Amino acid sequence: xxxxxxxxxxxxxxxxxxxxxxxxxxxxxxxxxxxxxxxxxxxxxxxxxxxxxxxxxxxxxxxxxxxxxxxxxxxxxxxxxxxxxxxxxxxxxxxxxxxxxxxxxxxxxxxxxxxxxxxxxxxxxxxxxxxxxxxxxxxxxxxxxxxxxxxxxxxxxxxxxxxxxxxxxxxxxxxxxxxxxxxxxxxxxxxxxxxxxxxxxxxxxxxxxxxxxxxxxxxxxxxxxxxxxxxxxxxxxxxxxxxxxxxxxxxxxxxxxxxxxxxxxxxxxxxxxxxxxxxxxxxxxxxxxxxxxxxxxxxxxxxxxxxxxxxxxxxxxxxxxxxxxxxxxxxxxxxxxxxxxxxxxxxxxxxxxxxxxxxxxxxxxxxxxxxxxxxxxxxxxxxxxxxxxxxxxxxxxxxxxxxxxxxxxxxxxxxxxxxxxxxxxxxxxxxxxxxxxxxxxxxxxxxxxxxxxxxxxxxxxxxxxxxxxxxxxxxxxxxxxxxxxxxxxxxxxxxxxxxxxxxxxxxxxxxxxxxxxxxxxxxxxxxxxxxxxxxxxxxxxxxxxxxxxxxxxxxxxxxxxxxxxxxxxxxxxxxxxxxxxxxxxxxxxxxxxxxxxxxxxxxxxxxxxxxxxxxxxxxxxxxxxxxxxxxxx
Amino acid sequence: xxxxxxxxxxxxxxxxxxxxxxxxxxxxxxxxxxxxxxxxxxxxxxxxxxxxxxxxxxxxxxxxxxxxxxxxxxxxxxxxxxxxxxxxxxxxxxxxxxx
Numbered sequence: 256x257x258x259x260x261x262x263x264x265x266x267x268x269x270x271x272x273x274x275x276x277x278x279x280x281x282x283x284x285x286x287x288x289x290x291x292x293x294x295x296x297x298x299x300x301x302x303x304x305x306x307x308x309x310x311x312x313x314x315x316x317x318x319x320x321x322x323x324x325x326x327x328x329x330x331x332x333x334x335x336x337x338x339x340x341x342x343x344x345x346x347x348x349x350x351x352x353x354x355x356x357x358x359x360x361x362x363x364x365x366x367x368x369x370x371x372x373x374x375x376x377x378x379x380x381x382x383x384x385x386x387x388x389x390x391x392x393x394x395x396x397x398x399x400x401x402x403x404x405x406x407x408x409x410x411x412x413x414x415x416x417x418x419x420x421x422x423x424x425x426x427x428x429x430x431x432x433x434x435x436x437x438x439x440x441x442x443x444x445x446x447x448x449x450x451x452x453x454x455x456x457x458x459x460x461x462x463x464x465x466x467x468x469x470x471x472x473x474x475x476x477x478x479x480x481x482x483x484x485x486x487x488x489x490x491x492x493x494x495x496x497x498x499x500x501x502x503x504x505x506x507x508x509x510x511x512x513x514x515x516x517x518x519x520x521x522x523x524x525x526x527x528x529x530x531x532x533x534x535x536x537x538x539x540x541x542x543x544x545x546x547x548x549x550x551x552x553x554x555x556x557x558x559x560x561x562x563x564x565x566x567x568x569x570x571x572x573x574x575x576x577x578x579x580x581x582x583x584x585x586x587x588x589x590x591x592x593x594x595x596x597x598x599x600x601x602x603x604x605x606x607x608x609x610x611x612x613x614x615x616x617x618x619x620x621x622x623x624x625x626x627x628x629x630x631x632x633x634x635x636x637x638x639x640x641x642x643x644x645x646x647x648x649x650x651x652x653x654x655x656x657x658x659x660x661x662x663x664x665x666x667x668x669x670x671x672x673x674x675x676x677x678x679x680x681x682x683x684x685x686x687x688x689x690x691x692x693x694x695x696x697x698x699x700x701x702x703x704x705x706x707x708x709x710x711x712x713x714x715x716x717x718x719x720x721x722x723x724x725x726x727x728x729x730x731x732x733x734x735x736x737x738x739x740x741x742x743x744x745x746x747x748x749x750x751x752x753x754x755x756x757x758x759x760x761x762x763x764x765x766x767x768x769x770x771x772x773x774x775x776x777x778x779x780x781x782x783x784x785x786x787x788x789x790x791x792x793x794x795x796x797x798x799x800x801x802x803x804x805x806x807x808x809x810x811x812x813x814x815x816x817x818x819x820x821x822x823x824x825x826x827x828x829x830x831x832x833x834x835x836x837x838x839x840x841x842x843x844x845x846x847x848x849x850x851x852x853x854x855x856x857x858x859x860x861x862x863x864x865x866x867x868x869x870x871x872x873x874x875x876x877x878x879x880x881x882x883x884x885x886x887x888x
Numbered sequence: 889x890x891x892x893x894x895x896x897x898x899x900x901x902x903x904x905x906x907x908x909x910x911x912x913x914x915x916x917x918x919x920x921x922x923x924x925x926x927x928x929x930x931x932x933x934x935x936x937x938x939x940x941x942x943x944x945x946x947x948x949x950x951x952x953x954x955x956x957x958x959x960x961x962x963x964x965x966x967x968x969x970x971x972x973x974x975x976x977x978x979x980x981x982x983x984x985x986x987x
Contacts, residue, residue: 426948493930511980518949535983547932547978554952627902637900647920655976663916
């Protein structure tokens with residue numbers, strides 16, 4: 256082989272290669288994006304008008320304004336590459352690159368790439384923060400969760416479903432693996448076998464953890480907070496008494512063990528900032544934040560500053576699981592409930608209404624026959640000829656957690672299929688409003704007949720007062736449309752949840768048991784960890800600057816910097832306050848750090864004392880966020 | 889649980905029962921089955937006085953001053969519901985992945 260001299264230019268090496276091949280007669284094939292003999296390019300030009308004026312350029316598009324010009328795209332004949340690059344006003348010209356299936360779309364869209372973030376905070380990248388993941392399937396061997404020397408980034412891994420060995424299991428159950436044990440397993444030929452644990456192929460938890468805090472050593476693109484330390488809890492269900500084969504849906508975790516998972520992670524973080532991601536939930540519950548698990552989450556978050564819990568909104572928007580209406584005094588409303596003929600599972604529904612009202616309830620079976628009535632404060636049961644329960648109804652007065660009244664209906668496997676009718680009558684009415692939810696059932700979801708009210712479809716634990724709840728959109732499209740499945744708020748008591756939204760559609764992130772591969776998943780489960788990572792960036796920046804953040808400050812910074820859609824002026828039931836903006840949220844924190852430093856003056860106290868210094872509140876109101884104007888561009 | 893209704897079987901008719909305890913927060917499927925006095929349950933409990941630890945249960949964890957997780961038999965839970973310092977008792981309920 257002999258090297259041959261070719262004309263040298265300052266052009267991008269890949270363009271030089273293409274130009275050289277063009278001289279030799281090569282013509283790239285036509286694609287959906289360009290004609291034969293053309294290439295797609297991205298350029299930085301002094302002004303868009305001059306780019307438009309170039310007759311070689313087809314399908315000109317302005318993308319963004321930068322300090323010295325405009326970023327543009329277009330298609331140009333490969334034979335004219337050198338001429339276009341040499342034209343006055345063209346500052347930079349590069350060929351379009353194939354999009355690798357990685358987390359790039361997520362971190363770019365939320366402005367969380369290292370180059371997006373202000374220095375020196377970009378270097379923090381979650382450093383000093385513990386990111387906790389409560390999920391299923393942790394691939395501790397994936398390179399995205401390992402350091403440069405091959406050691407694990409996990410501080411601890413608690414498998415709640417594992418067999419306890421010794422006294423070390425938190426709360427007396429499960430198997431706890433410390434960092435040293437994980438490192439020892441990673442040194443073995445088959446780390447999973449050595450560890451006695453396999454995450455399973457395409458494990459959900461591995462994917463989620465990578466979005467929040469993978470370091471990209473395996474997949475090539477880091478997650479949002481790649482320098483954070485990690486704690487993973489694989490949740491499991493205790494022996495829930497109604498979680499046998501006839502339970503509605505399948506139980507993977509349970510509400511009490513979730514609280515214990517959070518307790519464990521926060522305790523393990525100790526005085527370090529900590530944010531925990533949860534992607535669990537069902538459809539039932541009061542949807543006003545008063546369930547005990549939601550009260551417990553709120554209490555844990557409020558115990559100390561520098562804590563947050565981020566929860567997926569849920570994927571139930573299109574499932575037809577919510578109905579609402581108003582019952583007038585003396586009036587009647589029929590709530591219809593459709594159970595498919597092929598549905599062989601149990602089914603549950605709850606109807607919640609105000610403590611100030613009293614409704615009558617009559618249950619009408621699919622044949623149109625009345626099964627009977629259940630007054631407020633009564634329970635009732637219908638049995639089949641063998642004495643087995645077919646239908647159970649509880650019309651409960653004054654739920655202990657919020658005082659409201661609730662109707663629960665349970666249909667056993669053998670209950671008649673078809674459309675059931677729950678006839679509500681207004682006996683005493685002050686409000687008259689009711690909301691009904693059908694419990695999640697992955698093996699046969701019953702629903703309300705069309706037209707359906709898809710508002711208020713947040714998950715059962717996604718309505719707390721201190722949690723941050725996240726909806727999903729598609730970051731691969733320039734118009735960032737909502738994901739069709741992303742559940743809608745508000746809460747039953749009218750609070751604005753989800754707070755924000757994040758990329759959750761077709762997200763490529765770590766594939767378990769692949770070593771360094773990635774896989775695609777969609778769901779609010781994928782949007783939530785992008786927000787978890789963003790909170791980790793905020794906490795990391797605050798920590799580096801000696802600042803403590805309350806959960807109220809974290810929530811406000813996320814909300815005020817979120818980018819609203821299409822000129823929206825108010826909270827949206829599915830986008831929330833808008834698309835999260837990591838850069839904007841971190842800038843709010845950095846401004847707080849700078850303000851404290853300015854207040855402290857030259858005789859600034861030590862960092863630890865400064866943490867106790869009263870702070871100016873994070874600016875409220877959307878216009879007050881300095882990053883917002885930039886985000887709109 | 890029952891089998892599917894055979895042809896000619898009469899439609900279900902409700903018979904009234906005594907309502908469940910006011911402090912007990914159970915999913916309706918749990919209410920339908922009822923608590924077994926001898927069975928062990930895992931529960932979250934809210935107490936009226938911060939730090940209060942009700943008798944007859946094994947506390948596992950605390951979430952703030954007023955919410956705790958615990959284990960108790962069904963019989964103990966029924967007694968717990970009579971404790972004036974107990975606000976509510978929530979028997980653990982399934983939480984599947986959002987996917």
